Amino acid sequence: MAGALPSSPVTIVTGSSRGIGAAIAAALAGAGHRLVLTARDGERLQAVAEALRGRGTEVLVLPADLRDEAAPATIVQAAIAHFGAVSAIVSNAGTAPADKVEHTTPAILRETFDLHVGAPLAFARAAVPTMKARGSGCLLHLASTAGLRGYPFTSAYTAAKHGMVGLSRALHAELGPAGLRVYALCPGFVDSDITRGAAAAIAARGKTTAEQAFARMAAQNRIGRMHSPAEVAAAVAMLLHDRPAGCVYDLDRATPGFVDASTS
Numbered sequence: 001m002a003g004a005l006p007s008s009p010v011t012i013v014t015g016s017s018r019g020i021g022a023a024i025a026a027a028l029a030g031a032g033h034r035l036v037l038t039a040r041d042g043e044r045l046q047a048v049a050e051a052l053r054g055r056g057t058e059v060l061v062l063p064a065d066l067r068d069e070a071a072p073a074t075i076v077q078a079a080i081a082h083f084g085a086v087s088a089i090v091s092n093a094g095t096a097p098a099d100k101v102e103h104t105t106p107a108i109l110r111e112t113f114d115l116h117v118g119a120p121l122a123f124a125r126a127a128v129p130t131m132k133a134r135g136s137g138c139l140l141h142l143a144s145t146a147g148l149r150g151y152p153f154t155s156a157y158t159a160a161k162h163g164m165v166g167l168s169r170a171l172h173a174e175l176g177p178a179g180l181r182v183y184a185l186c187p188g189f190v191d192s193d194i195t196r197g198a199a200a201a202i203a204a205r206g207k208t209t210a211e212q213a214f215a216r217m218a219a220q221n222r223i224g225r226m227h228s229p230a231e232v233a234a235a236v237a238m239l240l241h242d243r244p245a246g247c248v249y250d251l252d253r254a255t256p257g258f259v260d261a262s263t264s
């Protein structure tokens with residue numbers, strides 16, 4: 001959005017070099033946010049940032065590997081040094097290892113938890129003191145329906161996404177009284193590199209085509225089709241701007257909404 005106001009929100013979007021994260025960055029730029037973009041691939045981040053700057057958005061690019069437990073605090077400090085504040089953090093970065101349980105090693109489990117639970121917790125640790133001092137702030141975690149129910153061949157991912165949903169519920173309960181909002185957004189399968197890669201991997205085993213595997217994933221969504229990255233990004237923008245009460249938001253419904261208004 002051209003000419004963002006000096007008081008416009010400052011939002012960190014992790015995993016914004018492609019896929020859902022890049023779509024979230026575009027949607028928030030359109031809503032007037034100043035942005036901090038982070039992922040490992042600095043070149044792809046710069047390309048996303050240049051496109052947004054061309055539309056008048058202020059963007060800070062901070063490449064990082066979020067498996068490094070020190071990275072979130074470094075990013076929060078750099079964002080505050082540059083913009084003066086952090087209004088919201090969208091923890092979207094993730095990988096989705098898919099394999100039989102027999103092949104799911106402790107190293108895969110640790111790495112998946114580091115990214116989906118450890119990094120959001122480290123961002124909260126770093127940003128909550130300044131958010132509490134301002135009496136406002138939002139932590140939004142890109143979870144999944146894999147955080148609400150089980151899918152085969154995804155034991156590490158499904159466990160980590162359940163962990164992410166649990167973390168969100170705990171932070172919502174702890175930080176809500178201080179005026180902070182915490183959301184876990186749960187889409188079903190989304191058309192992105194993760195799903196295209198998974199479909200290609202299934203096809204490589206020789207029993208089906210990538211197109212058929214992709215269609216079977218889409219059919220597992222209750223809405224009967226893939227979500228688009230733009231649809232997920234619109235839900236992020238809605239949660240950040242409308243500030244609805246609640247925590248765990250299920251996008252894979254004919255009418256998306258909070259899973260349990262009384263407990264989440």
Ligand SMILES: NC(=O)c1ccc[n+]([C@@H]2O[C@H](COP(=O)([O-])OP(=O)(O)OC[C@H]3O[C@@H](n4cnc5c(N)ncnc54)[C@H](OP(=O)(O)O)[C@@H]3O)[C@@H](O)[C@H]2O)c1
Nearest residue numbers: 015017019020039040041065066093094144189190192193
């Ligand atoms: N696609 C789906 O069907 C689906 C459904 C529900 C939820 N989700 C969730 O949505 C989020 C985004 O998924 P996506 O589909 O957009 O995946 P994607 O296209 O593969 O993008 C993943 C993003 O995360 C970044 N990333 C991965 N590992 C990282 C690391 N160690 N440190 C920092 N950044 C890292 C990637 O950038 P670099 O490689 O440059 O680091 C990339 O920007 C994930 O949390 C995923 O679990 C996806």
